[in-house]
Amino acid sequence: MLPITSLGLAHQVSTAHVSTGVAGLDAMFGKKGYFRGNSVLASGTAGTGKSSLAAHFAEATCRRGERCLYFAFEESASQIARNMRSIGVDLEPWVRRDLLRIHAQRPTALGLEAHLVAMHRLIEDWQPRVVIVDPVTNMTAVGSDVEVKAMLARLIDFMKLRHVTALFTSLTEGGRAAERTDLGVSSLMDVWMLLGNLETNGERNRTIQIVKARGMSHSNQVREFVMTDDGIKLVDVSRRADGSVAIGSARGAQEQKTPAGTSARRGGRRKGE
Secondary structure (H helix, E strand, O other): OOOHHHOOOOOOOOOOEEOOOOHHHHHHOOOOOEEOOOEEEEEEOOOOOHHHHHHHHHHHHHHOOOOEEEEEOOOOHHHHHHHHHOOOOOOHHHHHOOOEEEEEOOHHHOOHHHHHHHHHHHHHHHOOOEEEEEOHHHHHHOOOHHHHHHHHHHHHHHHHHOOOEEEEEEEOOOOOOOOOOOOOOHHHOOEEEEEEEEEEOOEEEEEEEEEEEOOOOEEOOOEEEEEEOOEEEEOOOEEOOOOOEEOOHHHHHHHHHOOOOOOOOOOOEEOOO
16 A cells, blocks of 8 residues: 555755753753654663653643644553653643544554554644654564564655654663664664663663764763653763763762762764764
8 A cells, every 4th residue: 555665755854943851851962852853763671761751752742732643552541641640741631632642552453554554544634743653663563673664664754744753662672782773773763862771889770872863963972861750850970080970879979079060071962964
């Protein structure tokens, strides 16, 4: 129905930006967020905060008065709403105002082509400005990596032609090389963020880094972030005397030894690809 040969690269691009929904992450993109119409990938192992990041983006979209369509392939709509309230993100008011629609479905309910047709139809009918797919890696339950990548290429092209900003989450398995996604779809994306869960000093600490951001200046730092009652907060960088970065409880100890105002050092920026 939708052959891969129908893909084209004739879409127009925007220079407008949309907030990520996380102030510290916006700052990593030069205080601007993503380009409108970008395709964004957030990948990481289980528990690194990918869905929380997606929920922040959904909430920020609705706060602007724009529509967000959330394709959930792992949790029900009520489960997502309940879980996100634990970090201060309340999605239910936006659902009631019909600015947010959560389409929750098991990947095995349809084949890849049927999923693609259904997603096209929902996007075409409701005209959202933002689409979230969480997690896209669950599609491997009904197709091979090559088939899923082809399906995503068609979906991304469809949304770019309509200037829809898309955020995809991707679950990676522990023990693999850090900068690898299960589907190898990173090359299709304009922005790629890698979330981590570092184990140091007997504790786990979440980190985020921007691997690439086409056409945009972006931070080259690996930043620690924490989940709070008021959402995701990026932590200021704290460096030891030897130049290494202290995270978690080690960061707290370092800040106690460092004079006020000198613990944070902003990292350099690099131009996007």
